[in-house]
Amino acid sequence: MRPRVTMVLAIVAVLIGGVMLVPTAYAKLSGGHALPSIGGIGGGVEQVPAPTPTAPPPPTLAAGPVSVNFQGKFFSWALMDRKTGKISGAPNMTSTNSTESMIKAWIVSDYLHQLGDKQPSATRKKQADTAIRDSNDISAEALYNAGGRKPVLERLIKTCGLTDTKIEPTRAKWAYTQMSPRDAVRMGDCIGDGRAAGPRWTKWVLNEMANVRGSVKDQKSDAVQGGRWGIIDGLPDSIKSQQQVSIKNGFTMLWADGQWHVNCLAVTDDWTLAVMMRYPGSGNTKVPSYGAKVCASVATQLVTPQPGAALKVPQQPVGKL
Structure with missing residues (x-):
């Protein structure tokens, strides 16, 4: 065995x-x-x-020092981190400027929200489109009237939790609404998260804002005003290619004070930035080119690379007035 x-x-x-x-x-x-x-x-x-290689995260905007050789009556800015809700900015970010066309993004959003489940007519839909893409004053006024005028602004303050905004007292003109940069980024966040236009129309509004057209020199009439300038010009391609940047600018030269009133607003999934200013103007000057450069310069200075991200931002020199 x-x-x-x-x-x-x-x-x-x-x-x-x-x-x-x-x-x-x-x-x-x-x-x-x-x-x-x-x-x-x-x-x-x-x-x-x-190991699978991973692309480095794109740069983003973060609070930091901003230096602009600004010679004017008023200059301020504010930045909201939309993930945390924290707002940072200039020491005077609670001071106000007239909103001008920047507020048209709210007027359109509010009108669409008030419709509820109804579809806007073809005329109203066109007005909403041109009020943002072309900064059409006539379209914005029509939607403002349709929304009840002053109640449109009252809903803005209440819905978006604004604390510094004041309605123009005589006829509640939308362009003369006084708003701070701090409230402007709150309005941007309000548009971005759906409180303004509601779930049905928020993406549509943000897409309209991402497709504003015309350069700072394309100021043809009250119906066609170029609006693609400012903050968008100060952002690197690594940001613009990774996420939608929705913008709405506003400007005018007020004869009452002889000042350019210029505002820039941008909204992304991660942040919202507002830059607002007033500086000496002239009746012969038809474009706010200096203000556009200031907005771009602020955006450029706030671009911050995330760990491992390459950083290449456009140069936006701003000279004296």
């Missing part, structure tokens, strides 16, 4: 050794890296996957 037992045990040992060697040899032939078997006989062979 002993020779037979010895022979059986030898056969078993050979079979076990073959089972353990085959996966290892296969792993080597297939280009994988075999790890030692774990757990004794039958533990198997683990394959180590090659």
Whole structure:
């Protein structure tokens, strides 16, 4: 019996050794890296996957020092981190400026929200489109009237939790509404998160704002005013290519004070930025080119690379007036 037992045990040992060697040899032939078997006989062979490269995160905007060689009556800015709700900005970010066309994004949003489940007529839909994309004053006024005029602004203050905004007292003109940069970024956040236009129309409004058209020099009439300038020009392609940047600017040269009133607003998923200012103007000057450069410069200075992100931002020099 002993020779037979010895022979059986030898056969078993050979079979076990073959089972353990085959996966290892296969792993080597297939280009994988075999790890030692774990757990004794039958533990198997683990394959180590090659690491998957990940793209570095894009840069973003974050609070930081801003230096502008500004010579005018008023200059301020505010930035909201939309993930935390924290607002940072200039020491005077609670001071106000007339909103001008910047507020048209709210007027359109409010009108669409008030419709509820109703669809706007083709005329109203066109007015909403041109009020934002072309900064059409006539369209904005029509929607403002349709919304009840002053109640439109009262809903803005209540819905968006504004604390510094004041309605123009005589006829509640939308352009003369006084708003701070701090409240402007709150309004931007309100438009971005759906409180302004409601779930049905928020994406549509943000898309309209992302597709405003015309340069700072394209001020043709009350119906066609170029609006693609300012903050958007100060952002690197690494931000603009990664997320939608929705903007709405506003400006006028008020004869009453002889000042350009210029405002810039931008909204993304991560942040909202507002820059507001007043500086000396002239009746012969038809474009707020200096103010556009100031808005771009502020945006550029706030661009911050996330860990591992490459940073290349456009240069936006701002000279004296």
